[in-house]
Amino acid sequence: MILSVASPASAVPPPPRRATLDEVARSAGVSRSTASRALSGGVASAAAVDAVRRATERLGFVPNRAARGLARQRTDAIALVIPETPSFIFYDPFLAIVTSTVSAACWKAGLQPMMVLMDPDDPVHTIERFLHLGNVDGMIVTSFHHNRPVEDLLKTASLPAVFIGRPPSGSGFPYVDVANRAGARSATEHLLGRGRRHIACLSGSFDMAAAVDRRDGFWDAHRSAGVEPGPCLEGAFTARSGLILARRLLAEHPETDAIFAQSDALAAGAIQALTAAGRLVPDDLAVVGFDDFSTATEVFPNLTTVAQPVTELAQAAADLMIGHLETGQWGDWPQILPTELVVRQSA
Amino acid sequence: MILSVASPASAVPPPPRRATLDEVARSAGVSRSTASRALSGGVASAAAVDAVRRATERLGFVPNRAARGLARQRTDAIALVIPETPSFIFYDPFLAIVTSTVSAACWKAGLQPMMVLMDPDDPVHTIERFLHLGNVDGMIVTSFHHNRPVEDLLKTASLPAVFIGRPPSGSGFPYVDVANRAGARSATEHLLGRGRRHIACLSGSFDMAAAVDRRDGFWDAHRSAGVEPGPCLEGAFTARSGLILARRLLAEHPETDAIFAQSDALAAGAIQALTAAGRLVPDDLAVVGFDDFSTATEVFPNLTTVAQPVTELAQAAADLMIGHLETGQWGDWPQILPTELVVRQSA
DNA sequence: CTGTTAGCGCATTCAT
């Protein structure tokens, strides 16, 4: 009786040590190499494959990643590099979508995604060491700001890399992007089509390619229409920035009758400033955003905005990377995905 | 000449193969084990440490993670498990903050964070195999819905785990959480203090502990004040849900003069519905949210809301996990972090 | 304090 108290049947779980390939092989009555082949699709008799498969299930075998990596000289892991200060990452739906999409794609392909947050101001020593052969097989870089040290670091990593968003020209990195310029142009044309003639542009930081491209699209539309473009105010892609820039705009350019904001967050901030100043949207000032994230339908009035296919973008980047890892070749790039103007209430 | 064309000096980059510990040791004139100790802080003479350090820099040595993991029987990686459908993850600032905070904390501690997105509806076979000894040393679980299969899966993983947010009662997992109940209570009390007597609650799904706790706090405040609580409508923590629930509320409970929304997104959706219906916020209906994410200051009127310290929460979870990995012991838990009511315009 | 000796778990030659 005492014994059963000291060690009831349910008290001692089976030792948590995992089964090894060796044990599977023995249990299946084959050699380790045969077991290895059977599991990884090498040559093996049907009988062997079956026996190994059953032993695998019986023992709950799951291959050890480190061991496999050591032997195969690859990690089956890829880094998702985001050179951005954490405080921004928090509030950026773009990065959230990219992160989860890339993650899902990697898992599906048997790769492990690793998020590498990389504060540009930090001593990036840890990450520098990490981004080297032996830790990951490749990297996907997004939210890249023009920044020489970081660019050099990525280059010396001598790892296959693909960028989400146009990389610094001449860097030669494969990349995918959305049609920022065309999208901005269509947004601006929409405004012009509604008879607006004093359109301002609220821009993200010009150290990012997206901000530059969208500004150029804004200018393109004006040039084609023969209309003088309004001012282009540079800030960040945030609501706070939108608030501040819009206030400045009202003060310095009171004739403005429309705003092209380079992000939904910028637009939301701008609308807030306008509303607070007693201006009606879209009557007094029309506003169009860029992104079509959830903010677009959370603000009032709902945002007319340029929808960008972020999920597809991230998927394309992942596919490019995965393809390269599997074939050693790069697929077609750059892939430029189309945007679409979504007309709601704000313009 | 032909030879030089076939292999110009600049065409063949130095073999990208990394230096190994062996080479470092040889270059430093010591044995491999001494080099190993010197690098990982074991016993070694100052001279040896110095020689190894220099050789390391000279050769650009970076230790191979897989090899180290194999030898030490630990991976120095932890999983951040998010059992949530991707479509939701996209738009949840809570998860974004948790993700980046946990990531940063892990990197700092020399651990590699791995985001494990886990669609509850998927055949989770891949992940099931992943969450086992040999792939990660532990896991941090967040955004947990009551879901038996997933709970069982996490348990059978027999991995150290810590939850962000109260886990299913009786599960025994260490966890950290915010004071949801007290926070909801203070929000409701604020509304009562402004003379509101018909307060409704817009709730997230009750399969999440946070929704239940916040509802209880809503009731607590009413009970203490001797006021009959208004209806509690269940939905999700999203803006879309807020829109729908608020419409229903207006139709079914027209006497309502205030809303406690269990998230900022819910509040934003509700405000939109109210505005569309011609109700003034906060005059006709006061609204208070929960979270204090960026939405709170992006909507108009700005949200009075219960701020929750998500960064600290995530940090606490990471610390708990890291501490366990280092000492084998669990630190104090549960840690319940305080919330704070932030009064703005909406109530 | 240091070098020698064994593995860690798996993939992959090479024979058979």
Added chain:
DNA sequence: ATGAATGCGCTAACAG
């Protein structure tokens, strides 16, 4: 088609 042998790069006893 299969098994035996070898090695991936590192850590951890173990003697010295």
